[in-house]
Structures are given as structure tokens and as C-alpha cells.
Amino acid sequence: MTAGGRLIVALDTVDADQARSWADAVAPHAGLLKLGLEFFLANGAAGFRGITGVPIFLDLKLHDIPNTVAGGVRAVLPLRPRMLTIHAAGGAAMIQAARQAAGANADRPMILAVTVLTSLDAAALQAVGVAASPAEQVLRLGRLAVEAGADGLVCSPQEVAMLRQALGAAVKLVVPGIRPAGSAAGDQARTMTPSNAVAAGADWIVVGRPITGAADAGAAAAAIAAEIA
């Protein structure tokens, strides 16, 4: 994979024109573009189809009973996203249902299970009743998700080396919580720089605001692609 191929740019906006403009600027430096809740709730399938030329990671983080999640996966299959997220905390049956619904075609979406959101630190996790540390909980949910058939995991860069050692090279690790040196963490709690995340073993890094908040999104994406080259 080329260095730029490891970069996923999150196009977090409700404005379809803005998303297309960012997509044009960053596409030469990115392997995939990510459309999430904000964009999809505002623009739906038509908005998705308006972002062309680069594979799309559809980050809907589905989390419901197995039957409902399976229906959600089937509903977006015609859009042919390259990656699709579900929450690992939905449990093994939900993950299996999502994976089954994705089908067996060579171009089916990769089903990625979100372990512990990168915005959560130990205190926030405890506040929702999880006594384990973020790393312990990521490992628990990561194992469960992979055993249930998930193709990969979404985790923070701080857990990448641990997951690689525990789960091996085959599991795909997609890693948000990326902050270039000197950039604001914002609501992200478990972060690392692009180069450190890739050195730890990330297959893909996900970067949003450090790129889309820059005066020149294309230049910001190019700089990150160069950093991980």
C-alpha cells in the first residue's frame, strides 16, 4: 500500500458541496474518504453517490438488535461502501448478523467493529459502568468482534500495538484519534501522531479536523501522507 493509501480523510459536514470540495482537494493524497453520521443523515444515499472517484468508508456505527443491524447493512449494500462500521458492544450475535448480511461478494464492505470510542478516557468509561481500563476493554471487545467474524477493528492508536500482538497481522486496524504534532486534540482523548500510529501497526489512520479545518485541506492531507511515507 502507498503511504497515501493508509490515509482516510473524514469529511464531517452536513454540506454536500463542502464535502465534494474537500474530496477533490484530498483525494490525491488519501486511500479512502469517510462519510459519517453527520453527512449521511443530512444527505443520504444521494449525497453518498455524489462523492466519486475514491473508495468510501461509511461510518454509521450501527448498534441495535441483530435483525435491525443486518437490515441496516443490507440497506447500504447498493452504495458499495468499501468499509462499514458497527459497534462491538452490540455483542457477538449482532456482529455475526452484520457480517452475514454483508454477503460473500469480493466487493462486499469490510465490517469494522468499533471497540471503545477514542473520545473516552478511563474516567468516562468508568462513568458508563465499565471498570476496565480503555486498553482492557478494547482488547475484550476486539477479541469478541474478531471471533464473531468482524474483518477489522476501530481502535485508538494507543491500543494498536497491543491488538497486533494479541490478534495477529490479519485483523485490519482502522485508527482515528490521530493528531499531527501541535494540533488540538479537541474531543479526542486517546491520541497519537500519524507517523507513530503507523509505526505501531495501524493499517489505516483516520483524520478529520486537522485536515478539513486547515486553510488548505489538500496541503494538510499531503503533509500527513508525507509524514507516514
Ligand SMILES: O=c1ccn([C@@H]2O[C@H](COP(=O)(O)O)[C@@H](O)[C@H]2O)c(=O)[nH]1
Ligand atoms: O472511536 C472513534 C470512531 C470513529 N471516529 C471518527 O473518526 C473521525 C475523527 O475525526 P477528527 O476530526 O480527526 O477527530 C470522526 O469522523 C469520528 O466520527 C473517532 O473519532 N473515534
